[in-house]
Every structure is written in C-alpha cells, then in structure tokens.
Amino acid sequence: MTRDIVFQDKVVSPFEGETVLDALLRVGADVAFSCKGGSCHTCMLHCLEGEVPDVARRALPERLRSLGYFLPCRCTPTGPMRLGPKRAQDMVTSCMLVEVDGHESGSLRIVFEPSQKLEYRMGQTLRLVNGAAQANEPVLMLSSDPAEAVVMEARWVLGEGETVPDVFAPGAEFGGVFEVRGPFTPDYDDLPEQTTAPTTDPALWDELDQGRRVRQVLDAFYAKVYADPLLAPFFHGVTPDRAAGKQYSFLQQRMTGAKVYWGDAPRNAHHWMVIPHALFDHRQRLMVQTLREHGLSEGQIQRWTRFEEYYRADIVKDKAWPRKVGDTLVRTEGFALEVLGEASLCDHCGAEVPNGTTVRYHLRTGQISCPACMAGRAGQQATD
Numbered sequence: 001m002t003r004d005i006v007f008q009d010k011v012v013s014p015f016e017g018e019t020v021l022d023a024l025l026r027v028g029a030d031v032a033f034s035c036k037g038g039s040c041h042t043c044m045l046h047c048l049e050g051e052v053p054d055v056a057r058r059a060l061p062e063r064l065r066s067l068g069y070f071l072p073c074r075c076t077p078t079g080p081m082r083l084g085p086k087r088a089q090d091m092v093t094s095c096m097l098v099e100v101d102g103h104e105s106g107s108l109r110i111v112f113e114p115s116q117k118l119e120y121r122m123g124q125t126l127r128l129v130n131g132a133a134q135a136n137e138p139v140l141m142l143s144s145d146p147a148e149a150v151v152m153e154a155r156w157v158l159g160e161g162e163t164v165p166d167v168f169a170p171g172a173e174f175g176g177v178f179e180v181r182g183p184f185t186p187d188y189d190d191l192p193e194q195t196t197a198p199t200t201d202p203a204l205w206d207e208l209d210q211g212r213r214v215r216q217v218l219d220a221f222y223a224k225v226y227a228d229p230l231l232a233p234f235f236h237g238v239t240p241d242r243a244a245g246k247q248y249s250f251l252q253q254r255m256t257g258a259k260v261y262w263g264d265a266p267r268n269a270h271h272w273m274v275i276p277h278a279l280f281d282h283r284q285r286l287m288v289q290t291l292r293e294h295g296l297s298e299g300q301i302q303r304w305t306r307f308e309e310y311y312r313a314d315i316v317k318d319k320a321w322p323r324k325v326g327d328t329l330v331r332t333e334g335f336a337l338e339v340l341g342e343a344s345l346c347d348h349c350g351a352e353v354p355n356g357t358t359v360r361y362h363l364r365t366g367q368i369s370c371p372a373c374m375a376g377r378a379g380q381q382a383t384d
C-alpha cells in the first residue's frame with residue numbers, strides 16, 4: 001500500500017521507520033520544528049486525510065486531537081496522508097493579564113503574557129475567545145514589537161454591542177486569565193473589486209449641519225489616531241490640523257460633489273504606507289466609534305463609511321507603490337546621488353555640507369547623507 005504524504009506542493013514516500021517530519025524535511029517542505037521528540041509542539045500539522053497513529057497525538061489537548069492535529073516528529077505513517085499547516089482559527093492560547101487601561105476612550109490597551117510563546121508580528125490580530133460564535137469574537141490588534149517587547153500588547157477598539165469581560169474591567173487585577181485565537185495574518189489577495197465610486201450624498205452633508213459636525217468628528221477622530229500607537233507613526237511630520245483639514249475637504253467633495261479638494265488621490269497620498277487590512281479595519285473601527293460618540297445614526301454611519309471603504313483597494317498593500325504622475329510611475333523608494341547646488345546640512349549628523357559635494361538622498365523623504373555618514377563614519381555632530 002502507498003504511504004505517500006502530500007503537504008502543500010510536496011509529495012513524499014517515507015522510508016521504512018522514517019517519521020513524517022523527516023520525510024517532509026528530506027524533500028524541502030516548509031515545516032517548522034525544534035525538539036524532534038514530541039516536546040515542543042512546534043512541528044504540529046493538520047491531518048486532512050489519512051490515519052494518525054495514537055502515539056503522534058497523545059501529547060496534544062483533546063480539542064486539537066479532535067480537529068485532526070498531530071506531531072509529525074512522533075509519527076511513522078501507516079498509510080497515505082494529506083496534511084495541511086496549522087490554521088490560525090484553531091490555535092487557542094491561554095494568556096495572563098498584566099495590565100489594561102483606556103476604558104474611558106473605548107479603546108483598550110491590553111498588556112499580557114501568553115502561556116506559551118506566540119510567534120507574531122505587529123499588526124497581526126488575535127480574537128478573544130468569549131463563548132460567542134467564532135465570527136463574532138472581538139478582534140484585538142497586536143501593537144507590540146516581538147523583537148523588543150517581553151510581554152505582548154494589543155488594542156481592542158470596542159465595537160457596538162461589545163462588552164468588556166470582567167477580566168478586563170477597570171481596575172482588573174494582574175493575573176486574570178483569558179484565551180485568544182490566532183494570530184491571524186492579513187490577506188492581501190482578497191481585495192474587493194474596485195466598483196464604481198459611491199454617488200454623492202449632499203443630504204448627509206446637510207444633516208451634519210452643512211459640514212460643521214463633519215469637522216467636529218474629524219478633529220475627535222484624528223485626536224484618537226495621533227494617540228494610537230499603530231496609526232500615529234504614519235503621521236510623523238503632519239499636524240492633526242492638516243490631516244483633519246485635508247480629510248474634511250476630501251469628504252466634502254465626495255459627499256456634495258463641489259470641487260473643493262486639491263490634495264492627492266488616496267492611491268498617491270498613501271503610496272508609501274504599508275497598510276494591512278487589519279490596520280485599515282482598525283482605523284475604521286476608530287472612525288465608527290467616533291461617529292457614534294457624535295450621535296450619528298447607524299444609517300448615517302454607513303453612508304459616511306462607504307466613502308472610505310471604497311478606497312480600501314487603493315490603500316491596503318504589503319509593499320510601497322511608486323507614485324503615479326499622469327501615466328508615469330515615479331520611483332520613490334530607495335536612494336540616489338546628487339551634487340549639491342548649494343550648501344546644506346546633513347539630515348543625519350547635522351554637519352554643514354558645502355556646495356558641490358556629492359550626497360546621497362532618499363527618494364521619498366528627501367533626507368540627505370553627507371560623505372562621512374555615507375561612508376558609515378560618524379559625521380560632525382551639529383552643536384546648536
């Protein structure tokens with residue numbers, strides 16, 4: 001009988017006595033592993049078809065066993081198997097609360113420690129296991145950097161009807177236990193088809209007091225954005241007033257049709273910003289929260305947010321896009337060399353750089369490096 005193992009694009013027939021893990025590694029399959037002895041559970045895979053010997057599942061909790069998970073390093077196959085990677089929705093981790101705050105703003109900052117190491121990246125999401133159907137579990141966005149943080153931190157922007165469980169209540173005690181599912185990685189391949197732009201809605205502009213309430217909403221919204229550790233970094237060098245002002249005239253044009261917006265189209269305005277779906281969703285949750293705080297009805301909120309949702313495909317991406325000027329794409333990432341036409345200051349060390357010097361500059365930020373900084377030596381520190 002064949003004992004072929006199928007995993008992603010690999011098919012391997014294991015040698016006598018060879019484990020599934022060794023067979024997969026032999027053909028270069030992308031499987032993480034560490035102990036190779038059933039202790040660490042790093043190698044865990046999902047058996048989609050075929051028999052799993054009991055010894056390869058015994059160490060796993062019943063919940064994972066019943067879903068078909070097993071440890072390939074402990075599995076000598078008895079027949080053919082079709083395998084899949086771990087699915088984020090099946091991975092539930094118990095966590096311990098370190099601290100929680102932000103109740104008054106409706107955006108909780110939750111600091112916690114997982115009971116086992118979670119591999120994650122900033123911007124991925126977790127779902128809070130709270131007994132609700134999986135699709136309705138609250139979304140927590142990871143805001144800590146695994147390279148730096150010892151404990152983990154996540155943001156939960158409370159949506160409508162979402163209540164804070166006791167474990168996160170104001171004054172909640174260190175040590176409270178909760179479970180999370182994930183982490184989930186944003187998917188860039190499921191961008192919606194760009195449909196036709198939403199039609200104008202001048203009635204909404206009028207209902208919002210000829211735009212006066214739009215401005216109030218935007219001021220409150222950008223106050224939240226600038227206080228948000230995930231969104232604020234993009235706004236470095238942009239004042240809240242400018243951000244709210246641009247957004248105001250953009251929305252005025254979209255809602256009323258009046259030609260009042262002179263900024264970039266969203267695709268160009270955000271061309272360098274790597275914005276995953278989860279971050280876009282996070283912004284939208286903050287926006288909906290602000291609109292509710294300002295008394296807009298659910299119908300008005302839907303009419304407002306369609307002007308933003310339409311641009312998702314122009315904004316969400318996993319790498320920077322070049323800028324588009326007319327039909328020409330202009331490269332804006334990377335560096336170029338230039339001979340200075342007048343004296344300038346090095347943006348890194350602050351030293352004066354004389355006219356005629358060749359400097360390197362970044363195509364997007366325009367920041368220049370003097371020859372010493374270019375060579376990796378410390379330049380002359382500015383003293384002011």
Ligand code: HEM
Pocket residue numbers: 231234235236238243246247250262263264265266269270273275279280283307308309311315
């Ligand atoms: C996570 C999502 C988003 C982030 C991080 C973000 C970030 C930013 C930043 C940093 C700027 C300032 C650029 C500058 O002044 O140099 C900006 C401008 C702008 N954004 Fe967004 N944005 C997001 C989503 C949206 C959405 C959904 C819309 C609505 C369609 C939007 C519309 C605009 C407009 C109209 C401008 C002004 C462009 C200009 O100055 O020419 N943004 N955005």
Ligand code: FES
Pocket residue numbers: 032033034035036037038039040041042043044071072073074
């Ligand atoms: S590699 Fe450690 S359990 Fe399989």
